[in-house]
Amino acid sequence: MEYTRFMADRVKTMKGSAIREMFKRMADPEIISLAGGNPASELFPGEELSKIAGKVLMTSPTLALQYGTTDGYPKMKECARSRAQKVNSVGENDEILIVTGANQGIDLSAKAILNKGDKIVVESPSFIGSLNAFRTYEAQLVGVKIEDDGMSMEELEKVLKADPGIKVIYTIPTFQNPTGTTMSAEKRKRMLELASKYDVLIIEDNPYGDLRFSGEDVPTLKSLDTEDRVIYVGSFSKILSPGMRLGYVVAPAPIAEKIEMLKQVNDVHTPMLTQLMCVEFMKKYDIDAYIAKNRELYGKKCAKMVESMEKYFPAGKVKWVVPEGGIFLWCECPTITDIAPVVNRCLEKKVAIVPGSNFAIDINAPSNMFRLNYSSATLEKLEEGIKRLGEVLTEML
Amino acid sequence: MEYTRFMADRVKTMKGSAIREMFKRMADPEIISLAGGNPASELFPGEELSKIAGKVLMTSPTLALQYGTTDGYPKMKECARSRAQKVNSVGENDEILIVTGANQGIDLSAKAILNKGDKIVVESPSFIGSLNAFRTYEAQLVGVKIEDDGMSMEELEKVLKADPGIKVIYTIPTFQNPTGTTMSAEKRKRMLELASKYDVLIIEDNPYGDLRFSGEDVPTLKSLDTEDRVIYVGSFSKILSPGMRLGYVVAPAPIAEKIEMLKQVNDVHTPMLTQLMCVEFMKKYDIDAYIAKNRELYGKKCAKMVESMEKYFPAGKVKWVVPEGGIFLWCECPTITDIAPVVNRCLEKKVAIVPGSNFAIDINAPSNMFRLNYSSATLEKLEEGIKRLGEVLTEML
Numbered sequence: 001m002e003y004t005r006f007m008a009d010r011v012k013t014m015k016g017s018a019i020r021e022m023f024k025r026m027a028d029p030e031i032i033s034l035a036g037g038n039p040a041s042e043l044f045p046g047e048e049l050s051k052i053a054g055k056v057l058m059t060s061p062t063l064a065l066q067y068g069t070t071d072g073y074p075k076m077k078e079c080a081r082s083r084a085q086k087v088n089s090v091g092e093n094d095e096i097l098i099v100t101g102a103n104q105g106i107d108l109s110a111k112a113i114l115n116k117g118d119k120i121v122v123e124s125p126s127f128i129g130s131l132n133a134f135r136t137y138e139a140q141l142v143g144v145k146i147e148d149d150g151m152s153m154e155e156l157e158k159v160l161k162a163d164p165g166i167k168v169i170y171t172i173p174t175f176q177n178p179t180g181t182t183m184s185a186e187k188r189k190r191m192l193e194l195a196s197k198y199d200v201l202i203i204e205d206n207p208y209g210d211l212r213f214s215g216e217d218v219p220t221l222k223s224l225d226t227e228d229r230v231i232y233v234g235s236f237s238k239i240l241s242p243g244m245r246l247g248y249v250v251a252p253a254p255i256a257e258k259i260e261m262l263k264q265v266n267d268v269h270t271p272m273l274t275q276l277m278c279v280e281f282m283k284k285y286d287i288d289a290y291i292a293k294n295r296e297l298y299g300k301k302c303a304k305m306v307e308s309m310e311k312y313f314p315a316g317k318v319k320w321v322v323p324e325g326g327i328f329l330w331c332e333c334p335t336i337t338d339i340a341p342v343v344n345r346c347l348e349k350k351v352a353i354v355p356g357s358n359f360a361i362d363i364n365a366p367s368n369m370f371r372l373n374y375s376s377a378t379l380e381k382l383e384e385g386i387k388r389l390g391e392v393l394t395e396m397l
Numbered sequence: 398m399e400y401t402r403f404m405a406d407r408v409k410t411m412k413g414s415a416i417r418e419m420f421k422r423m424a425d426p427e428i429i430s431l432a433g434g435n436p437a438s439e440l441f442p443g444e445e446l447s448k449i450a451g452k453v454l455m456t457s458p459t460l461a462l463q464y465g466t467t468d469g470y471p472k473m474k475e476c477a478r479s480r481a482q483k484v485n486s487v488g489e490n491d492e493i494l495i496v497t498g499a500n501q502g503i504d505l506s507a508k509a510i511l512n513k514g515d516k517i518v519v520e521s522p523s524f525i526g527s528l529n530a531f532r533t534y535e536a537q538l539v540g541v542k543i544e545d546d547g548m549s550m551e552e553l554e555k556v557l558k559a560d561p562g563i564k565v566i567y568t569i570p571t572f573q574n575p576t577g578t579t580m581s582a583e584k585r586k587r588m589l590e591l592a593s594k595y596d597v598l599i600i601e602d603n604p605y606g607d608l609r610f611s612g613e614d615v616p617t618l619k620s621l622d623t624e625d626r627v628i629y630v631g632s633f634s635k636i637l638s639p640g641m642r643l644g645y646v647v648a649p650a651p652i653a654e655k656i657e658m659l660k661q662v663n664d665v666h667t668p669m670l671t672q673l674m675c676v677e678f679m680k681k682y683d684i685d686a687y688i689a690k691n692r693e694l695y696g697k698k699c700a701k702m703v704e705s706m707e708k709y710f711p712a713g714k715v716k717w718v719v720p721e722g723g724i725f726l727w728c729e730c731p732t733i734t735d736i737a738p739v740v741n742r743c744l745e746k747k748v749a750i751v752p753g754s755n756f757a758i759d760i761n762a763p764s765n766m767f768r769l770n771y772s773s774a775t776l777e778k779l780e781e782g783i784k785r786l787g788e789v790l791t792e793m794l
Contacts, residue, residue: 007509007510008534011509011658047458050454050455053454054451057443061443067435129661132658132661133662133663167403245667258408261529265526265527268500272640272641273641
């Protein structure tokens with residue numbers, strides 16, 4: 001059978017994530033992955049969550065196993081609220097929704113806003129999962145370049161001025177994926193001024209905000225927002241467990257209401273057991289102490305990666321900015337135009353990195369950049385992985 | 398702030414499910430609900446799942462808490478495959494995907510197929526969750542009336558003939574929601590013939606197929622499909638737990654691949670813990686024995702509901718067909734045109750039912766029908782609920 005006639009336009013040209021394709025090749029256990037976005041699993045509170053899950057299912061089987069409400073289990077909503085309030089990111093006109101991972105929050109926010117052909121401003125480069133979500137609504141991505149202190153505000157204004165039809169800006173302002181950069185407080189204020197001036201919304205995606213290991217905290221866009229323009233998407237994936245798929249959306253009520261309706265026809269509600277487990281975990285344990293342990297570990301891992309890069313990378317051939325938090329480090333190789341052959345040679349040498357083209361608006365344009373992840377591998381594997389990568393770079397740059 | 402300008406067309410006129418609104422009014426514990434679609438919670442294997450969850454998190458914390466793959470945990474895919482194979486519903490050209498509840502499978506199948514303005518044939522009436530999912534892709538719903546033995550094949554052919562642009566038929570052939578009817582084997586064969594003749598796909602939604610308590614099994618459409626036209630959506634919600642949100646899609650590879658990409662940007666993957674729990678449950682226990690207990694209970698509950706209806710409903714004023722399985726019973730009141738006042742009076746009398754308009758293509762047209770659910774309430778509450786309903790019907794018909 002030929003299925004082309006049945007495909008919606010939105011999926012006709014859609015390609016799977018090259019990262020995912022790479023993961024398939026990475027079944028080889030000898031490959032050291034610096035490619036993924038996995039949080040460190042060595043600190044997962046398996047024993048604590050084991051006891052909690054056992055108890056929740058024994059004492060509240062109906063609550064854990066029966067249908068729940070689309071907006072989320074009320075106590076879970078309170079947990080999400082407490083996380084958002086810690087960074088002053090719930091306004092009085094906001095509603096909170098529990099979503100099955102922050103990605104769902106971004107996908108459904110886009111679905112509530114974007115018609116076919118609508119333009120959405122995104123950082124260039126940005127997180128492929130979000131970009132691909134926007135592509136499924138046949139939106140046009142308008143990339144604005146990212147600088148060491150976040151999105152270029154000059155370019156943003158130019159873009160907004162040129163096109164009054166733009167409805168929304170998508171940003172990961174803190175420890176951005178893939179660049180690891182953080183938008184300065186001044187730029188955040190400026191972005192809100194521009195959003196007001198040109199009447200656009202902002203989707204603030206903040207999965208890494210809790211993972212700062214150096215420097216000073218910067219206020220969230222949502223906390224600076226006096227006009228209810230920001231849809232704030234938070235996540236438990238990097239502070240508790242990604243496999244549990246728990247995220248939340250804080251949005252002005254009229255928008256939250258639409259996202260809730262879209263969620264109802266998407267997956268009805270987020271699984272109950274994982275919500276109940278998160279509630280119990282936050283009641284019984286100090287989640288901030290757990291996050292602090294992760295932060296410390298990520299600081300060490302990042303330092304080890306940078307130290308190894310300085311040791312093994314060919315001198316002067318690779319540029320990077322050391323991140324102050326999060327899980328990613330972004331590299332540029334100014335002497336070449338396309339990193340793809342390097343990435344392929346790396347796989348032969350049993351180390352995986354992600355080429356920059358994956359995060360680009362135009363995924364077919366060559367890129368001389370690549371993304372490294374330091375949260376997932378152990379300290380030893382990090383050094384060994386960077387050593388292998390350094391050998392390839394020395395050979396090919 | 399005024400948000401109308403930011404809303405996508407798809408959500409502008411979208412209304413929340415009236416059933417959900419009713420649920421909010423139903424916080425009153427004195428109300429007996431015959432309105433929902435909840436499976437019986439009295440049989441939930443809470444103790445078994447408690448032990449399983451505790452053990453899985455203790456022995457495999459990384460697997461349970463780290464990111465998983467979009468298509469599903471491999472052993473969970475095998476579990477889904479075994480359920481589908483039991484009804485001969487996996488072909489050699491098919492792929493299996495695990496989804497976060499069957500609703501996600503339907504939503505993303507529609508997203509892969511439907512462009513704005515595309516027409517999709519649905520049973521009239523049909524499940525509001527699916528109809529609303531199709532509406533979010535701005536598809537046009539073409540209703541085909543449902544008869545005691547399933548969708549009218551004459552009307553289906555008329556519709557397909559009239560519009561060569563139709564791409565897909567959505568059907569719940571077994572114990573349909575809301576009517577409880579089952580499509581005959583003859584009609585299933587005819588539907589496949591028509592699908593072939595007019596070159597359309599079929600989405601077969603089969604959440605209730607395991608819940609037969611009388612009559613003879615009818616083969617699934619998927620099992621009769623020799624041309625790989627059927628996308629089969631299965632669920633663990635009615636045979637294990639809806640709160641776990643586990644469903645699966647069996648689809649020809651080219652379509653499954655697109656659905657998988659859409660799932661990746663929707664919620665990345667289905668939570669790992671619930672997948673692992675389902676795998677262990679099916680390994681350690683006989684899920685068919687568990688389903689058999691449910692079937693027996695639902696047969697008893699249905700019989701109790703019908704017996705109570707015969708006792709308390711005004712004679713000759715309400716028509717219904719006794720279902721052979723599933724969880725719903727559909728009633729028509731030929732002497733009135735609009736059931737809405739009855740539904741409201743019922744809430745005053747502390748019993749909840751769902752008006753037929755909720756399941757209609759045109760939700761604003763009045764309906765003289767209503768849906769009853771017999772799986773959720775206890776036998777005592779079922780009789781008391783029908784007694785209260787009977788009093789209202791006697792008063793108002």
